[in-house]
Amino acid sequence: MTSVVGLLLAAGAGERFGGPKALACDDDGTSWLLRSIQALRPCAEIVVVLGAEAERAAALVPMSVSRIRAHDWAEGMGASLRAGLRALASTDHDAALVSLVDLPDVDAHVVARLVGTVAGPGDLARAAYDGVPGHPVLIGRDHWAGVVDTAIGDRGARDYLAGHEVALVECGDLATGVDVDAR
DSSP: OOOEEEEEEEOOOOTTTTSOGGGOBOTTOOBHHHHHHHHTTTSSEEEEEEBTBHHHHHTTSOTTSEEEEOTTGGGOHHHHHHHHHHHHTTSOOSEEEEEETTOTTOOHHHHHHHHTTOOSTTOEEEEEETTEEEEEEEEEGGGHHHHHHHOOGGGTTHHHHHTSOOEEEEOTTTOOOOOOOOO
8 A cells, every 4th residue: 555645835935925825814714724734634644844934834733744844945836845855755655745735625535536546656646627737746756856856946846747747637526726826
């Protein structure tokens, strides 16, 4: 049986949004950070990467969830992804399911569908919404070093994924996968 770790990227300052999305709440008071953690519950373990306002955000994270700080978070999503994958290198997980804190309708059903596709550490898969690739992205352990080497700025794993075969897992029946960039 394969083991998948949920890796939540929540380190950004949210400049276009008006503040760190890890601290954002819906109008009804629902924390984006906690909602995103809940979505990753189908994973064997959950790790959150924090950066901007890390101490305040860490206080919201349940004790059962690991926290990593991306000290170079201001560089962009690539820095958060690198920090997370480097920290996971010492674990026994076969794959990391990478999600973002600003995906309001991506829930545990989407995550479970992706986790259910993992056959081993060589896998690459990502959620698709009506055929359009989106997040979360599943990265098998065999690809972690390559992603770390190419993850720069706000491009994250985009360049690495473009050069490899990635299975698209249709999730448009479950969510839109749209991220939130403005209040």
